[in-house]
Amino acid sequence: MQLVAVSSLAEGADRIVAERVLARPGGRLEVFLPLEPDDYATDFADEESRRRFDDLLVAADQVTVIPPDPSDASREAAYARAGTAVLARCDVLLALWDGEGARGRGGTGEVVAEARAMGRRVEVVAVERAID
Numbered sequence: 001m002q003l004v005a006v007s008s009l010a011e012g013a014d015r016i017v018a019e020r021v022l023a024r025p026g027g028r029l030e031v032f033l034p035l036e037p038d039d040y041a042t043d044f045a046d047e048e049s050r051r052r053f054d055d056l057l058v059a060a061d062q063v064t065v066i067p068p069d070p071s072d073a074s075r076e077a078a079y080a081r082a083g084t085a086v087l088a089r090c091d092v093l094l095a096l097w098d099g100e101g102a103r104g105r106g107g108t109g110e111v112v113a114e115a116r117a118m119g120r121r122v123e124v125v126a127v128e129r130a131i132d
Contacts, residue, residue: 004028006090008082009056011049013096013108013127018056029060030089034082034106035075036065043075079106087114092121098129 005021007014009031021027033040037057041050057063066081083106087093093115097108115122 002026002028004030006030006032006086008032008034008079008086009053011044015052015056016096017094022056022059029056031057031060031063032082032085032089033063033065034078037063074105076105079104080110082106083111084114087111087118087120090120092123094123094125096125096127098127099124100129 005018007018044050066085095112101109
């Protein structure tokens with residue numbers, strides 16, 4: 001069985017999972033970005049984060065930028081659309097999640113709820129949220 005990570009490569013758990021899957025023999029990565037890469041990267045913490053992101057983009061088999069919706073071009077809406085695209089492509093949602101509500105549209109809590117509503121299998125790994 002081939003293992004494919006389907007991800008938006010957000011900082012944190014998204015990248016940890018993508019890197020672990022790519023480290024496995026035959027592991028693959030498909031990426032669905034909420035925004036163009038340079039725009040998306042403005043949300044990252046620092047240059048090291050940007051480097052990790054760029055490395056994962058190069059390693060991906062497929063990179064898709066989700067088109068904007070003219071009726072709601074907000075960043076949060078873009079993140080939500082990318083989450084929906086990931087769900088449409090995945091068989092199982094692996095959520096590293098603290099169980100708290102989303103901090104904005106497209107956050108883990110919202111994506112988990114959407115996956116469950118779709119009848120998608122959801123595996124939650126309980127984590128503690130880092131202190132900001």
